[in-house]
Amino acid sequence: MNPFPYSDDNKRYHTYSYYLKHKYGCKVARVTLNGGFTCPNRDGTLSTGGCLFCSEEGSGEQIAFPEKSLEIQFDAGTKKLSKWKNTKYLAYLQSFSGTYADIDRLKTVYDKCLSLPNVYGLVIATRADCIDQACCQLLAEYADKTDLTIELGLQTIHDKTNKIMNRCEGFSEFERAVNLLKSVNIPIWTHLLNGLPYETHDMMVESAKVIGQMGINGVKIHTLYYLKNTHFAELYQNFAMDKDEYINTVCDQLEVLPSEIVIGRLTGDAPRDKLLAPLWTSRKRLVLNAIDTELVNRNSFQGKFAAL
């Protein structure tokens, strides 16, 4: 018998599908859109190089027609999901920093997203340093009228890693943005990236433990991967995580994350044709099954050690 309370199946962690099913009572899908934003870590404001792990898509999924209108992107995105009937959608502004523009432009993009057919909510991915008072006030207005979630890319709480990765922001910016968003009750998700250069197992688990105590609503855990013919891979690919090490780390992280926190993902999503290392990341099902098995073998579940 599965002892984990937020599960209808064998999962011993709080899956996103469980959360959506219980919140909406029907199939809900996120449609990834490019709102035409950039990022202060790429446009020269802080740096032009970006975070070392950033992709051409601005750390977002590959989108069909990213340069076209939101309507065209949405149409292409929902066509892929057409086998599901009566689906509700969340517009997901994932690429680059979705709060990095003046207030009028933000309003235009957000309103357009919410006017798309069967869109019931908005998920905006951004950097912590792109949330200021004025932006937070605008987001609070949207949170009053729709289902809004802000995703802040943290990756690690350790600033020495942030420096190596050219993040050009640190954990204190994240704390400040979290406090600001929480003061107006906006749900916050974040990302953790395992396998960052020079990070030990204990550092990765500490990152999970700290964010678990901050009142965050959801977490996505990824593996750092390396792509062929990139300078980043040349420099750091020897840090690529071993599969067993990754599974052990993720289970340790789940154990310290409170059970109420929704787990958005537990694997990376590297483009297979470009993936150099770690190659096991392309076998997502195998990784997820191994995490399930490890939790059963430990007789454990998400949150088991969260309060300790």
Ligand code: SF4
């Ligand atoms: S903050 Fe995000 S979009 Fe900007 S450079 Fe870093 S990963 Fe890329």
